[in-house]
Amino acid sequence: MKKQYLLLIGLTALVLLYCMVSFIKGDIFKMDNSLAVTDSTWLAPSIYADNTVSGEERKLVIYGQDLIAHTAKYLGPKGSVAQITNGMNCQNCHLQAGGKAWGNNYAAVFSTYPKLRDRSGQIESIYKRVADCMERSLNGTAVDSNSREFKAIYAYIKWIGQDVQKGQKPQGSGIEKLAYLDRAADPKKGQVVYTTQCASCHGANGEGQLAPDNIEYAYPPLWGAHSYNDGAGLYRISSFAGYVKNNMPFAVATHKNPTLTNEECWDVAAYVNSQPRPHKDQFKDWPNYSKKPIDFAFGPYADNFSETQHKYGPYKPIQNFK
Numbered sequence: 449m450k451k452q453y454l455l456l457i458g459l460t461a462l463v464l465l466y467c468m469v470s471f472i473k474g475d476i477f478k479m480d481n482s483l484a485v486t487d488s489t490w491l492a493p494s495i496y497a498d499n500t501v502s503g504e505e506r507k508l509v510i511y512g513q514d515l516i517a518h519t520a521k522y523l524g525p526k527g528s529v530a531q532i533t534n535g536m537n538c539q540n541c542h543l544q545a546g547g548k549a550w551g552n553n554y555a556a557v558f559s560t561y562p563k564l565r566d567r568s569g570q571i572e573s574i575y576k577r578v579a580d581c582m583e584r585s586l587n588g589t590a591v592d593s594n595s596r597e598f599k600a601i602y603a604y605i606k607w608i609g610q611d612v613q614k615g616q617k618p619q620g621s622g623i624e625k626l627a628y629l630d631r632a633a634d635p636k637k638g639q640v641v642y643t644t645q646c647a648s649c650h651g652a653n654g655e656g657q658l659a660p661d662n663i664e665y666a667y668p669p670l671w672g673a674h675s676y677n678d679g680a681g682l683y684r685i686s687s688f689a690g691y692v693k694n695n696m697p698f699a700v701a702t703h704k705n706p707t708l709t710n711e712e713c714w715d716v717a718a719y720v721n722s723q724p725r726p727h728k729d730q731f732k733d734w735p736n737y738s739k740k741p742i743d744f745a746f747g748p749y750a751d752n753f754s755e756t757q758h759k760y761g762p763y764k765p766i767q768n769f770k
Contacts, residue, residue: 490620490621509600511596512600517538518539519533519538520533520663523588526663532582534586536668550624552691553608553622556616560615566734566739568733583728584681587680587726626686631761635719637719638714638716638722650670675726678728683721683725683745685717685759745759753765
């Protein structure tokens with residue numbers, strides 16, 4: 449009986465100590481006695497911890513995740529299913545198979561599609577989004593909408609966004625947009641950033657590094673024949689800059705602890721996207737010119753600013769014009 453009392457006293461002391469430490473750190477209450485705001489950043493689910501998905505649906509989700517992580521293995525130049533993409537993996541742009549907060553994830557895809565997209569001027573489905581990625585970021589051909597591969601990708605995208613309410617975009621979804629600079633982004637300054645921070649993984653000439661199997665890239669090419677084309681989302685330097693800010697250098701930078709300054713991110717984005725890459729005919733994009741993003745690199749525009757300024761900035765004069 450005495451031992452039980454001692455154990456109870458010990459446990460009570462530990463609970464009190466935890467509460468005191470949490471109070472001091474501000475985990476329970478702020479200094480003004482209001483409830484502290486918890487981190488509401490989106491977290492991806494784990495298929496291995498999810499026992500609610502079973503049978504064929506579970507198989508499709510697992511296959512879809514593998515297709516995103518190792519696209520080249522199935523659909524690249526040496527793909528076992530088809531040879532329709534450039535050898536990059538979807539995961540090279542959508543980190544952790546689209547599951548990383550602020551890593552160009554899929555958190556809000558199922559919750560927001562179908563939707564009207566200004567780029568096409570049409571209501572687009574999830575299939576159209578996937579097809580666009582394959583034709584632009586993977587500089588290839590869209591997967592067949594009736595194929596098991598697309599069904600698996602769809603199942604995975606639906607599953608990974610299962611906890612997001614329809615029409616909602618949770619914190620940490622997609623790519624963070626950085627504040628515009630007061631100057632144009634500078635490719636020459638960006639080259640210095642690239643050389644010191646990026647070249648060790650992506651190569652001095654942006655060629656990337658193939659994995660030991662010579663089928664997929666461990667580090668993707670950032671320009672050249674095997675990289676994304678100029679119709680890809682990351683060809684807009686605002687997207688590239690925000691992506692770099694929260695994720696690069698790889699496995700070092702995080703949203704809470706970025707490595708590069710905003711200026712370095714804008715400049716390295718300008719440098720990478722000033723390099724040669726495949727071209728995609730985009731004459732049908734943005735049927736309403738006034739809907740074009742400020743940093744879309746190709747005219748015509750609904751203003752008199754040049755293509756160079758639209759690509760590199762400064763953007764604030766364009767923003768003020770709109």
